[in-house]
Amino acid sequence: MRNLKWTESELSKFIKVCCMMTAGNTYASFAQTQELLSKDRGNIDLIKYLCRSGKLKLINSENDFESFLDNRKDMYGNRRDHYKCYFARYQPLREAFSKSPKLDTTRYIKAQLTHLVSASAIPNWITYDEISRVKAQRNFIQNELQEENFAATYSLYIISKIEPKPQEVRLLGDISSKLFKMHYADAHDMVSPTGLFNDPVLEDVDQFPFFDIALNFSILSALGLDRLIVSEEYASTLLSFILHNDFHKFIEAKNRFLGIVQRTVSRNDGQTRDRSIYIPYLRRLEIHVRSLGQNFDPIAYCEVIASTTRDLIDADMLFAKAMDDEDKLKMARNNIVLFSATEIEDEIIKSLLLINNFQHIGKNRAGEYFYNTYSLYDTIHIHYIRTSMGSGNVGGSQRVSHELFNTIRPDYAISTGICFGADQKKQTLGDVIVADGVRMYESAAAREGKFHFRGPSVTLHPQVPSYALNSAGDSWKFKIHVGAMLTGEKLVDDKDFKALIMSMDPKAAGGEMEAAGIQTSASVKGIPFALIKGICDWGEEKTKNFQEVAAQNAVEYTLALIKEIWGSKKH
Numbered sequence: 256m257r258n259l260k261w262t263e264s265e266l267s268k269f270i271k272v273c274c275m276m277t278a279g280n281t282y283a284s285f286a287q288t289q290e291l292l293s294k295d296r297g298n299i300d301l302i303k304y305l306c307r308s309g310k311l312k313l314i315n316s317e318n319d320f321e322s323f324l325d326n327r328k329d330m331y332g333n334r335r336d337h338y339k340c341y342f343a344r345y346q347p348l349r350e351a352f353s354k355s356p357k358l359d360t361t362r363y364i365k366a367q368l369t370h371l372v373s374a375s376a377i378p379n380w381i382t383y384d385e386i387s388r389v390k391a392q393r394n395f396i397q398n399e400l401q402e403e404n405f406a407a408t409y410s411l412y413i414i415s416k417i418e419p420k421p422q423e424v425r426l427l428g429d430i431s432s433k434l435f436k437m438h439y440a441d442a443h444d445m446v447s448p449t450g451l452f453n454d455p456v457l458e459d460v461d462q463f464p465f466f467d468i469a470l471n472f473s474i475l476s477a478l479g480l481d482r483l484i485v486s487e488e489y490a491s492t493l494l495s496f497i498l499h500n501d502f503h504k505f506i507e508a509k510n511r512f513l514g515i516v517q518r519t520v521s522r523n524d525g526q527t528r529d530r531s532i533y534i535p536y537l538r539r540l541e542i543h544v545r546s547l548g549q550n551f552d553p554i555a556y557c558e559v560i561a562s563t564t565r566d567l568i569d570a571d572m573l574f575a576k577a578m579d580d581e582d583k584l585k586m587a588r589n590n591i592v593l594f595s596a597t598e599i600e601d602e603i604i605k606s607l608l609l610i611n612n613f614q615h616i617g618k619n620r621a622g623e624y625f626y627n628t629y630s631l632y633d634t635i636h637i638h639y640i641r642t643s644m645g646s647g648n649v650g651g652s653q654r655v656s657h658e659l660f661n662t663i664r665p666d667y668a669i670s671t672g673i674c675f676g677a678d679q680k681k682q683t684l685g686d687v688i689v690a691d692g693v694r695m696y697e698s699a700a701a702r703e704g705k706f707h708f709r710g711p712s713v714t715l716h717p718q719v720p721s722y723a724l725n726s727a728g729d730s731w732k733f734k735i736h737v738g739a740m741l742t743g744e745k746l747v748d749d750k751d752f753k754a755l756i757m758s759m760d761p762k763a764a765g766g767e768m769e770a771a772g773i774q775t776s777a778s779v780k781g782i783p784f785a786l787i788k789g790i791c792d793w794g795e796e797k798t799k800n801f802q803e804v805a806a807q808n809a810v811e812y813t814l815a816l817i818k819e820i821w822g823s824k825k826h
Contacts, residue, residue, distance in 0.1 A: 646772025653772025738764030
């Protein structure tokens with residue numbers, strides 16, 4: 256990007272990228288920027304634009320620009336030919352100067368070098384060989400370097416008494432640059448936006464990936480947010496995105512992801528440290544972001560990043576190892592799979608998810624089937640899929656759940672919707688049944704006009720039934736019944752057939768059609784399964800009159816249960 260002549264359009268694009276890089280101000284060294292711009296004057300307007308927009312602050316420890324300039328003239332009087340920018344009549348960045356009370360870079364570097372030559376312990380940022388070579392320069396560090404007007408920079412080291420040149424000058428210059436960056440990182444949360452000058456002193460994509468303009472544009476592109484940068488028709492959307500109350504959460508998620516990738520690639524010894532090594536990881540974001548469409552809510556992109564992180568943990572051992580405990584906690588989500596089978600169930604689930612503040616963050620693929628993911632920021636991902644009615648056939652619950660569980664491994668699987676009730680004396684239409692077990696009535700022996708139950712009787716995971724048993728004090732307008740659920744392929748709308756299958760388990764609370772398939776797939780994968788259904792009829796003389804009420808009650812209860820059990824941050 257060096258020597259580009261910025262047009263107004265190009266300036267606008269880069270300003271927008273910088274605005275999307277951080278939630279607050281980005282800080283840069285005034286001196287470093289001044290010196291670099293003297294070699295690349297085409298970028299002066301860009302820097303001035305960034306300063307005026309409040310996204311960039313050029314800082315120095317001096318009280319004002321004139322004091323800064325006088326200090327630099329004293330410092331570089333013997334090297335005027337190399338530092339013409341300080342002696343020029345025109346100073347284009349004069350108005351961009353900002354004082355930082357936290358900075359005292361020269362004093363800091365000198366103090367740290369002095370400490371190194373006398374320290375017995377070796378800091379973790381320097382090697383044993385490097386510190387041995389630094390100690391060999393003890394005389395220079397304790398004497399010449401301490402002179403008041405001697406700056407701790409490579410440009411003055413080269414004319415100092417350091418020997419041998421140039422290798423020891425280069426070493427001391429590199430260590431001083433590290434200290435410079437460390438001082439800035441300690442003094443301010445954010446450092447220079449890089450990617451402008453290709454200068455190793457100011458720019459270090461390996462150490463500061465969060466502030467690299469080219470890298471940030473790559474991640475914005477992978478997330479589909481480049482539209483906000485390159486297209487003028489999205490100008491108002493860009494402003495809304497940046498000013499959103501949750502914009503800082505997007506920045507936090509973006510930077511955490513880049514930080515994990517940075518630590519991952521740093522484990523690959525011998526690999527070139529440039530922006531290209533980040534690209535394969537950024538492209539993984541595209542898988543989860545494709546169906547966001549025009550949803551420009553920062554929270555949705557936070558959850559896309561969290562989903563991508565989960566996938567990379569499973570796919571890339573180095574990536575998983577690069578995550579520290581805080582990364583794991585911040586990126587973890589409680590993953591719940593939710594199943595339905597009918598149109599009315601589907602409509603109510605999608606509506607109530609949004610009412611309960613779940614955001615749709617994408618449509619994903621599991622084999623030949625598709626599911627939608629909804630998120631509750633920072634805590635829950637609900638992966639919702641509608642199957643055909645029943646467990647069998649190509650779109651039935653067993654085949655679909657098998658493919659879904661091969662794609663993702665949820666913390667819990669729940670089937671919700673409508674069912675028939677068993678006892679009109681104890682139950683009311685609209686009541687909700689939480690199954691503590693399922694009875695699969697398709698496997699049976701027919702003898703002497705009776706069915707003899709031979710199918711498996713499966714006890715379900717106790718967490719959800721226990722929650723239901725202890726919901727007596729909750730203010731629901733319907734009753735909660737806990738008991739066994741009959742399940743099979745037949746839509747039951749016959750008094751005699753209902754009596755026949757109920758004879759298998761007279762205490763069963765009701766019956767439905769999909770649980771057998773989901774439970775079978777879940778048990779193979781070791782995934783806990785729950786069944787929550789609303790009573791819409793009695794398995795005889797069916798009507799659709801109570802289907803909506805029953806589905807509404809079951810889904811409301813299911814989502815309330817999910818939020819209470821899994822609504823806290825996963826540990």
